[in-house]
Amino acid sequence: MTDTRTKEKDLSLIEIEETITEVIKKCYTCGKCTSGCPMAEEMDFPPSTLVKRLSIGDIEKMLRSNTIWLCSSCQTCYSRCPFAVNIPHIIDLMKEYANKEDITEKEKATKLFHNIFLSNIKESGRIHELGLIGRWKVLSGKWFTDLKLGKKMFLKGKLSPFPEKIKARDEVKKFFDLSKKKRDK
Ligand code: SF4
């Protein structure tokens, strides 16, 4: 693979490549993952194509595709794969890397949502919908989208003004801190 950003590949990219090599060598391109993926039609490269392209070293293009941001981590591909190729894990690693290096070209709004979603969980221990929506609107500037839906949810009591307090909030924070430490190594 040609790394266009740095002459020396950074450690996390090497780690991703090693994981990818280890995981995808089991793939025999049956396509079962793609046929079950709910997002395949919207993706630049559906899961089986992603695996194929990664196997020939095309990681740069895959990191810049919309595939990694449209994947909802539903695990369907993983559960359908006869050889347990863990595509969601590969995509998670790629998402983290693209995020860290800020090389996202497509689905920037999805990336923003992803980051707000994670920081919302880090702060509250579980999703606080109103906080999530509020921050999303401020940071994305999309003030007028889904207003009707928001009103319906509010009237049905689905949008609590305050985050629910969970018992293990500190534990959840610890997971995030550990993961950050590992990423920054
Ligand atoms: S289901 Fe598994 S073996 Fe089949 S193409 Fe997808 S990753 Fe490869």
Ligand code: SF4
């Ligand atoms: S985990 Fe991602 S790639 Fe796999 S089936 Fe779900 S959306 Fe598709």
